[in-house]
Amino acid sequence: MRRSLVSLFAAACASFAFAANDSQYRLDLGTEVHAGNLKVEPTITGPAGKTLRYEMRVRREGSAGSANSSQSGTVRLDSDGRGQLASNSISVTPADHYEITVRVYDQGHVVAEESTRYP
Secondary structure, X not given: OHHHHHHHHHHHHHHHHHHHOOOOXXXXXXXXXXXXXXXXXXXXXXXXXXXXXXXXXXXXXXXXXXXXXXXXXXXXXOOOOEEEOOOEEEEOOOOOEEEEEEEEEEOOEEEEEEEEEEO
């Protein structure tokens, strides 16, 4: 019984890993730090003409506590299969740490996901 549960769990994890990184899609967070600002300008590539939904979450942790911000929207990939998601600019301080996560969905399924931390 235990062995079959472990096998089932492993299969579910493998399915999630494939769904979260669909080979048709490539997500680039487009992060850059310049003049005390962390800029996030994500782009995605995939099948031309596809309309996708996305979520961007930014978490800041520092001596003053933590803060979360999020935004979401849709993007339609152009005839070359490229799309620009909404951008975000965050004023950064040396004492704080930031985590940025972007998820892209096609009909409710995660097809691309990227995260990064600064610093």
